[in-house]
Amino acid sequence: MPSAKTTAAALGLTAVLVVGAAPAASAADPDTHVASTAALAGVDYDTWRHDVAAVVAEARPYIEARAENAGREKQAIVLDIDNSSLETDFHPFWELPTPAIADVRALVRDAHARGVAVFFVTARPGIIYSLTDWNLKKAGYPVDGLYVRSLPDLFAEVSAYKTEKRAEIEAKGYTIIANIGNNTTDLVGGHAERAFKLPDYGGKLS
Secondary structure, three states: HHHHHHEEEEEHHHHHHOOOOOOOOOOOOOOOHHOOOOHHHOHHHHHHHHHHHHHHHHHHHHHHHHHOOOOOOOOEEEEEEHHHHHHHHHOOOOOOOEEHHHHHHHHHHOOOOOOOOOEEEEEEEHHHHHHHHHHHHHHOOOOOOOEEOOOHHHHOHHHHHHHEEEEEHHHOOOEEEEEEEEHHHOOOOOOOOOOEEEOOOOOOOO
């Protein structure tokens, strides 16, 4: 079953499709992070960015080395979206587009420039596929594929769903050299050479 956080985020994003987005706050507005879901959960934005950067610094040399030795191999990286690619819990849902996590975006762009395909596998429901695709591209991500949950998937274990989608990517001939997410459900189940876990502080981030 989807978590309460996932359901709330999905409903909030769906509401945007119906009522439209409110004017975005200035990036320099300190209230943007102070009033965020993450702040209410006791997660400091600057600490989180520092911890994310540490994981990216670990992933970067590995991805660069693998891409350099790719030969004719079709390579891919797979990413979760919320708080793994986008700063979801650090911005109100109506402030669209949700900004990218800068360090992760830089890593992904560099990998893509080296010929690595970029796939996103998210627990978001299919009803917000178009919005999610638009947000990722607007935030500056290359998108070679985006997988969202169909109605039957919403009643399955998230980890099983994400494992199945990685297997589908492999079936297309790709070697998944890295899988990046902030929750264990993003990473368990194999079908990736390496997994890199971003911080979620014991489930405080969705």
